[in-house]
Structures are given as C-alpha cells and as structure tokens.
Amino acid sequence: MSDAIKHECGLAFVRLRKPFAYYQQQYKTVMWGLNKLYLLMEKQHNRGQDGAGVASVKLNVEPGYPFLSRLRSNAPQPIADLFRQIGQEFNELQKYNVDIANYPGLMKGHLSFLGELLLGHLRYGTQGKNDVNFCHPFIKRHTIPARNLALAGNFNLINTEELFEKIGMAPGNFQKQSDLAAMMEVIYHYMVEADEAAPETMDIVSVLKKAAPLFDGGFNVGGIAGNGIGFVFRDGHGIRPSYYFANDEVVVAASERAAIRTAFNVGENEVKELMPGHALIVEENGDYRIEQIIEPKERRACSFERIYFSRGSDEKIYKERQALGYQLSKQVLEAISYDLKHTIFSFIPNTAEVAFYGLIKGCEAYLNQIKIERILAWGKDYDNEKLSEMINRKIRMEKIAIKDVKMRTFITEDVGRSEMVQHVYDITYGTVQKDVDTLVVIDDSIVRGTTLKESIIRMLNRLGPKRIIVVSSAPQIRYPDCYGIDMSKMGDFIAFTAAVELLKERGREDLLKELYDRCIELNEAGELHTENVVKQVYKPFTIEELNKKIAQLITPPDINIQVDVIYQTIESLHEACPGNLGDWYFTGNYPTPGGNRVVNKAFINFMEGRNERGY
Known part of the structure; x- marks a missing residue:
C-alpha cells in the first residue's frame, strides 16, 4: 500500500519431540529449535515491527529450578535484539567452559530459553500502547506447573469488557488497554478451574471449548503451559490465517505457510491449514492431535491476507495476486480506449509488483489476439518489415518510481512535511512522451489517498504525461476492520470521504x-451490533x-492533468481469491456482530x- 497501515501480527510455535541430544547428534547443535524459531519469526517479519517476544518452557525440570522464561523487545530491530540476548547467554557460558556445547544436559540447565516448547510473536500494535x-x-x-501459561496471538477482540464481566474480574488500567490481557484472564480462569477439578490431568481441550466461544473477533493464538502442553487455536470463521507442520522431530505452527516451508524446507502439501x-x-509427551473447539461457521478468511499482508512467496498467494492484476486488465484497456501504443504501465509500491505482472499478462493476451487478427486479415499482403513491426509490438513497461528507503520525514511542521513527502519516491526521467503518453500505475489498495495526493501524483506529474490512471488491486475500502x-x-x-463530499454536493x-441518530438510538437500546448503518452512506x-x-480528491489542486481511478470489483476479488472471502472492508458484511458495533x-x-x- 502506498498508504501505510498497521499490518498483521505474526505467530511462531515450536514443540521439539526429541531429546536435545538428538539435535546435537543430527544437526550438530542443541540450539536447533531456537534457530528454527528465529527463522520462523524472521520469515514473518513483514507482520510486525512494533516489537517481538519469545517464551520457552523446559520439560522435566527439577523442583525449584525455573522452567518458564520470557523475553520481549521493542528495539528498532526487535527479533535481532531478542536473539542477540539469547546468544549472549550462550557466549557467556562458553567463556567458562568452551566444550559445554557438546553437553546437551548442561546446556539445558544453564540456558534460559533452551526449552522443548517455544513461542514467538511479532507485534503490530492495534490496541494498547x-x-x-x-x-x-x-x-x-x-x-503449580500446570498453572503457568505463556500466550501470544494474531487477533483483535471486540468484547474485552464483557469478557472481564464473564469471569467476575475488575480489570486494572493495563488490562483495559490490552485484548490479550482479557483473553489471557479468561483462558487462565478456566485452566485453574480444570486443574482444581483434576490435578495433574488437566484437559486443555475442555478449557479451550469453554473459553474460545466467548471471544468476539478473528484470532490465531498459541500457548505453552508449564506442564508441557502446547496449543494453537483459530476462530470459527477462519478470519486470521493459521498453518502447521509435524514430523517425528518437531511440531510447528505459524501465521504463514511460506514461513514454515522455508524454515523447514518442506513441500506445500506437507504444511496443513489449521x-x-x-x-x-x-x-x-509430544503427541499431537487436531480438535474442534468452536462450531465452524461460514468461512470468512481475510482477503487482505492475499492482497497485501502475507508474503507473496507462497505459491498460491503469488498466483492469486497475479489473478487480481489480470482481472483488472479489461477495465484498464477500456479506460485507455485500447491505445497501448501511447500507454506506459508501472507499479507503486513494490508490494504491488506481482499484481502488476498479472495486469501486464492480461494486456498481453489482448495484444496477442490483436496481432493474430491483423496478420490473418492481411492474407498475403505483407512483407518482412510489416510483419516484424506487428510481431514486435510490446506492452510498454517502465520502472517509473523507486522508493528512497533512506528518506525519513523528520520535519514535523505540516508545510515542511508535505514538501518532504513528495520526495520519498524517485522518478525515472525520460520514460514518458510529454503530453502524449498515459501513465497507468497499480497499487495494492488505496486507503486514505494521502500519499497519492501529497507524493505520487505530484511526482508522476513531473514526467509530463497526458493522463494518469491509478489502479487498485483491491476494491474500495469503505469500512473499518476490527479483527x-x-x-x-x-x-x-x-x-467514505468521497461519499460524504457527494452527499454535501447533492444537498443530501x-x-x-x-x-447518526439511528446509531445513537441503537446504542441506547444496546443493539448497536444488529445492523451496519453506514452502508446507507454509500x-x-x-x-x-x-x-x-476519489480521483478528484487525490489530485492536488495545482495539477491540471486528468487523473482517474480504477478499483477491483468485489466479484473479481472473489474469483481471484476463492478461499479468502472475508470482504467486510469493502462490503460491510462483517462475520461477527461485533463488526457492526x-x-x-x-x-x-x-x-x-x-x-x-x-x-
């Protein structure tokens, strides 16, 4: 997105199924599990940059010795900071005994995070500071070991106040600001109940069956308990993504399939969707199973995962993003009156590149069909030059804009900041025939339009095109997210701003x-969740x-070039991403009542x- 919004959080879960001596012998290091956790987190770094954390549980620890460790960081490079601290502990050990790495038992006893159960998390803050x-x-x-718990997840909850009421807890200021705190208190409440009822034989499935149905939101959550139980669970609509892999060495789960495939070098079909x-x-004991804890509902997996959030290295996501671009080609061709000779295609930002390839393929398919029809229409009336000119016609593609990653908008005054924002991207001069060529640039989606107006449109205008068309691989974003x-x-x-402006212009x-009055009425009746009133605005x-x-709104007032906007349709989105039909951002059809609220x-x-x- 040219307009940056907060991304998704990322989850990484690792359960070693062999003794540490096995990994020492097989992979020449007892740190194998920690190394894999690091890889899983780095390969999902796109999902969180506000902070990161890891937790570890050791099995069969002597009474009185620590078995649950937790480390968190909000440093500029939080993952690197975490594993630097973990590595530093190992380096300190080697100062006193250079041979300690060959003794797995000693390593486990001295390294805080050398546990059989590992939980990692990457955070993008949506609630809380x-x-x-x-x-x-x-x-x-x-x-009591069974009452020790570490919990992390990719989610938002909409009903945190009600959750505290359910368990009869008066939340403090910290708990009020964190939905994870609410989820933790609910799960822990039922864990303690279960442990009191059946000490040493607590049934985690029954705990989750009581707790999970209470959560209104989309979630992929992982937990590790002091008694050696690990779990990952997903919401009933499948809003947030969740994947796992298991063999005789390890059980692993993560927010993205590609992260598991890369970290463990396994095939696509070996990684399963939870x-x-x-x-x-x-x-x-390391045995694993899949259990239903919530009645599955209509699948509403988040479509933004396919459009933007998840890494495009997943082969299915790559194909779907190409399909998103391909679906737009007909609209674009109609908008330029099929004049490919005087049209240049490009993409902004880099994350739109795959959709750009799909758009080009769609335009190439049209151009190739035209070539065939024209050549057939000639019969024998052609020469080598004429034929060569027709065959060599290409879609004009250029790298129009390059983001200057070194640029930082450090000026806080509005006027100065606006000037600096214009130069976040560098443009490639000499690519456009002034006042002749149309520029078509594709973006993942258009949220606020601020960067388009303050930076990209101004930047493209400096090239002197006849017309600028901004293409969004996502439909119009009309409604908030809460998952x-x-x-x-x-x-x-x-x-939304465009709809409000149109209402004003038309006296409505x-x-x-x-x-607004309808919303207040519903709120006073405790029924704000029963309908999406905002649909009526559109x-x-x-x-x-x-x-x-929207095109008018993103065009700076001092620019006279015609600017148009083309959006993906809802129907084309669903066709391109058939497994992720969660489209509430675009349609307002929320999967849970909390969305309407x-x-x-x-x-x-x-x-x-x-x-x-x-x-």
Whole structure:
C-alpha cells in the first residue's frame, strides 16, 4: 500500500519431540529449535515491527529450578535484539567452559530459553500502547506447573469488557488497554478451574471449548503451559490465517505457510491449514492431535491476507495476486480506449509488483489476439518489415518510481512535511512522451489517498504525461476492520470521504444526521451490533461516481492533468481469491456482530468529531 497501515501480527510455535541430544547428534547443535524459531519469526517479519517476544518452557525440570522464561523487545530491530540476548547467554557460558556445547544436559540447565516448547510473536500494535509491556507473549506464573501459561496471538477482540464481566474480574488500567490481557484472564480462569477439578490431568481441550466461544473477533493464538502442553487455536470463521507442520522431530505452527516451508524446507502439501474453529494440541509427551473447539461457521478468511499482508512467496498467494492484476486488465484497456501504443504501465509500491505482472499478462493476451487478427486479415499482403513491426509490438513497461528507503520525514511542521513527502519516491526521467503518453500505475489498495495526493501524483506529474490512471488491486475500502488490522476510523477512508463530499454536493447532508441518530438510538437500546448503518452512506452512489470523486480528491489542486481511478470489483476479488472471502472492508458484511458495533461506533466518532478508534 502506498498508504501505510498497521499490518498483521505474526505467530511462531515450536514443540521439539526429541531429546536435545538428538539435535546435537543430527544437526550438530542443541540450539536447533531456537534457530528454527528465529527463522520462523524472521520469515514473518513483514507482520510486525512494533516489537517481538519469545517464551520457552523446559520439560522435566527439577523442583525449584525455573522452567518458564520470557523475553520481549521493542528495539528498532526487535527479533535481532531478542536473539542477540539469547546468544549472549550462550557466549557467556562458553567463556567458562568452551566444550559445554557438546553437553546437551548442561546446556539445558544453564540456558534460559533452551526449552522443548517455544513461542514467538511479532507485534503490530492495534490496541494498547507501543511499549514493551504490550508485546506478546503475556505470561502467568504459579508454583503449580500446570498453572503457568505463556500466550501470544494474531487477533483483535471486540468484547474485552464483557469478557472481564464473564469471569467476575475488575480489570486494572493495563488490562483495559490490552485484548490479550482479557483473553489471557479468561483462558487462565478456566485452566485453574480444570486443574482444581483434576490435578495433574488437566484437559486443555475442555478449557479451550469453554473459553474460545466467548471471544468476539478473528484470532490465531498459541500457548505453552508449564506442564508441557502446547496449543494453537483459530476462530470459527477462519478470519486470521493459521498453518502447521509435524514430523517425528518437531511440531510447528505459524501465521504463514511460506514461513514454515522455508524454515523447514518442506513441500506445500506437507504444511496443513489449521481449519476454522479447531485447535492443534500437543500433549506433554509430544503427541499431537487436531480438535474442534468452536462450531465452524461460514468461512470468512481475510482477503487482505492475499492482497497485501502475507508474503507473496507462497505459491498460491503469488498466483492469486497475479489473478487480481489480470482481472483488472479489461477495465484498464477500456479506460485507455485500447491505445497501448501511447500507454506506459508501472507499479507503486513494490508490494504491488506481482499484481502488476498479472495486469501486464492480461494486456498481453489482448495484444496477442490483436496481432493474430491483423496478420490473418492481411492474407498475403505483407512483407518482412510489416510483419516484424506487428510481431514486435510490446506492452510498454517502465520502472517509473523507486522508493528512497533512506528518506525519513523528520520535519514535523505540516508545510515542511508535505514538501518532504513528495520526495520519498524517485522518478525515472525520460520514460514518458510529454503530453502524449498515459501513465497507468497499480497499487495494492488505496486507503486514505494521502500519499497519492501529497507524493505520487505530484511526482508522476513531473514526467509530463497526458493522463494518469491509478489502479487498485483491491476494491474500495469503505469500512473499518476490527479483527487485527489497524483501520477503525471512518475519516481515514477516502471512499467514505468521497461519499460524504457527494452527499454535501447533492444537498443530501441530512442523511448523515439521520444515520447518526439511528446509531445513537441503537446504542441506547444496546443493539448497536444488529445492523451496519453506514452502508446507507454509500447507497445513493454508483461505484463509478465514487471513483470519479476519489480521483478528484487525490489530485492536488495545482495539477491540471486528468487523473482517474480504477478499483477491483468485489466479484473479481472473489474469483481471484476463492478461499479468502472475508470482504467486510469493502462490503460491510462483517462475520461477527461485533463488526457492526465497531463500524457504527466509528461513524458516531466521526460525526462527533472524535479522532478515536471504533473499538
């Protein structure tokens, strides 16, 4: 996205199934599990840069010795900082005994994080402050091993207040700011109940069956307990992604399939998807099984995972992103009146590159068909020069913009910042025929439109094109998210701003007041979750009308070049990504009632001029 928004969090779970001596003999290091955890986290680094954390549980530890360790960091490079500290402990040991690495038992006894159960997390803050205390994993400690718990996940919960009420707990200031704190208290509450009822034989499945149905949100959560039990569980709609792999050496889970494949060098079919409403359970002895803990509901896996968030190195995601671009080719060709001779294609930012390839393939398919038809129409009326000219026609592609990764917008004044933002990208001069060529640039999605207006459109204008067309591989983002992505303010969406502007232009501003009154009425009745009132804001307008207004909004007032915007359709999105039909950002069709409450609350905040989250 040219407009950066908060990404997803990432989860990494590792359970070693062999003694440490095995890994020492097989892989020449007892640190094999920690190395794999590091790889899983780095290969998901795209999912979190506010902080990171790791937790470890050691099995069969003598009474009185620590068995649960936890380390968190919000340093600029948090993963590197974590494993630097872990490695430093090892280096200190070697100062006193250079041969200690050959003695797995001694290593386990002296290294805090050399445990059989490992849990890693990458955080993008959506709730809570971006300080280290809000980094996952959270832990609970107790003298009874079974009542020790580390928990981390990729999720947002919408009903944290109700959760504290369920267990009769008055949350402190910290708990109020963290949905993980609420989830931890609920799970821990039922863990203690289960351990009291059956000491030493606690059934974690029954605990999760009681706790998980209470959570309103999308979630992929991992936990490790002091008695050696590990688990990962997923919401009933499958909103947040979850994958696992197991062999006789290890059981592993992560937020992305490609991360597991890379870290363990395994095939696509060896990595399984943890299905919605199910949990991966690893027992104290290392045996694992899959259990249903929530009744699976309609699958609503997040489509943004395929459009943008997950790494494109996953072969299915790569193909789907290409398909997103391909689906747009017909709209683009119509917009340029099929004049490929005077059209240049490019992409901004780099994450839109794969969709760009799909767009080019679609245009090439059209061009190749035209070549065939023209050549056949000639009959025998051609020469080598004429034939060569036709065959060598190509789609014009250029690397128009290059992001200057060294640029930092350090000036805080609005005027100065706006000037600096214009230069975040460098442009490639000499690529465009001035006042002749149309520039088509594809983006993953358009959220606020701020970067387009303040930087990209101005930058492209310096090349002197006749026209600029901005293409979004995602549909119009109209509604907030509340399941893990930090998009919860109505005023942040340029599609919403466009609809509001159109209402004002057409003398329909009273509709906003009517809808606001409806939201207040629902809120007072405790029924804010029953309908998405904000859908009515968009109802008076066609997609084309909104596209045109959005194009006006992203065009700086001092630029005279025609700017147009083309969005992916909902139908094409579903065709390209058939396994991820979660489209509430675009349609307002939320998978849980809490989504309606969030969008209506976000609208109330907008109407009251409050720059606050909708949850």
